[in-house]
Structures are given as C-alpha cells and as structure tokens.
Amino acid sequence: MSTPDRLGKRDPLEVLASTIAELAQRIDGKDTAVLQARPFEGKWTPCEILGHFVDHEIVSACRVRTLRFEDEPWMGHYDQETWVTVQGHNAADPAELLPRFAFLRSLNLAQYESLTDLEWHMMKPTPEGEYSLEQLVQRHANHDLHHLDQLTRFLKAMTEG
Helix, strand or coil: CCCCCCCCCCCHHHHHHHHHHHHHHHHCCCCHHHHCCCCCCCCCCHHHHHHHHHHHHHHHHHHHHHHHHCCCCCCCCCCHHHHHHHCCHHHCCHHHHHHHHHHHHHHHHHHHHCCCHHHHHCCEEECCEEECHHHHHHHHHHHHHHHHHHHHHHHHHHHHC
C-alpha cells in the first residue's frame, strides 16, 4: 500500500533524526493501558505502532545496506501485520520499545550520513524497479511521518473519545 507524500521538500535525514523525539513527545506521560488500547477496530494500538517502528528500522537497515553494497540488491517485503502480532508488540512495555527504536535509528542515521554523493544518487536495479539510496531514505522518512500522524490521531481519539 502506498502512503501519501508527507515529506514534501523537507530533508529526509532531518525528519528521520527528529522521529525519536517526536515519538517520545507523543507518548510522554501516557499510561501504558492507553498505549495498549485499540482506538479503532482493525487498526494498530499506539504500542503496536511503536513496535512497528522498531521492526521497520530493522528492515530499513537491511534494505539500505543491500542497496548500498550489492550490485543486484534484493529489497524484500515483510508481513508487517504478522511481525507486530507474533512479537506481541501490544503487550510490550512502551518504555522499552522507544529505546530499542532509538538505538536502531542511531545506527541507521550513521549509515545514511556516511553515504557519498555518488552512493546517494546512484540508481540500482531491484525487483521493484530502479532505486537510489536517496529515494529509499525519502520513503523511510515519509513512512515515519505517516505513522507519527497515525499515532497522533489514535491518541487524540482515545483521550477525547
């Protein structure tokens, strides 16, 4: 499923670097029960969204390194619903999920910041079509913005509803 473009002209690295603080701000002071409550039938809980951030960071790390280091990179899809459910993200302590995400994000930001201009813009063939690391990182930042917006809406619905 394609996500609407929320990035616009913003610097994707700045967006990615700010996500940890954005997540912390949104969940700060929220009771675990609120973060584990399902705001809408069939949608993730805030805690599951946090767990998805962790999962997506792991997958993104692999995708970026594969695209950077391999001539014929495999981008790989994963079943995010299964990952969230089987790992029991909703039962996890949100105070543990955020530091996990922050650690993984710091590793990925270091990788992104080490890219040369040539690596950043070089197009490589993948099973999904040609991609550059710039495009992949832009998708990653857009993904963050999508789920930050989702988290904000869900928390608002639970505290106002």
